[in-house]
Amino acid sequence: MAKNETLRGPVSNLKYIEKTGRTMRYTDKAEDATIVNFEIDGRAIAAMNFDFPTLTEGDDVEVKGAGSRGGGMEAVQLHNHTTGTEWQFDPRSAARRSFFRGG
DSSP: OOOEEEEEEEEEEEEEEEEETTEEEEESOGGGOSEEEEEETTEEEEEEOSSOOOOOTTOEEEEEEEEOTTSOEEEEEEEETTTOOEEEOOHHHHHHTOGGGTO
């Protein structure tokens, strides 16, 4: 079972990813992204981009999530201390907007 963890620090290596069917590609448009990847202190973090707040490099964020064996983290909550925005992953909402059903 994955261990719940909390990280806080500046966002780096920010990437927005758009998934269409089985194809994934990087995008510059946060509103088109379905996945967000970034790092805090060199630790990789991934989040589903359902109603995800816009991040910018250097934002001071606090992320709660499940750690993985590979050392990364899947975010379930985010608080951006720079902008004051908050986000929480809701699996029921995500299931209604499944990647495979076209969002």
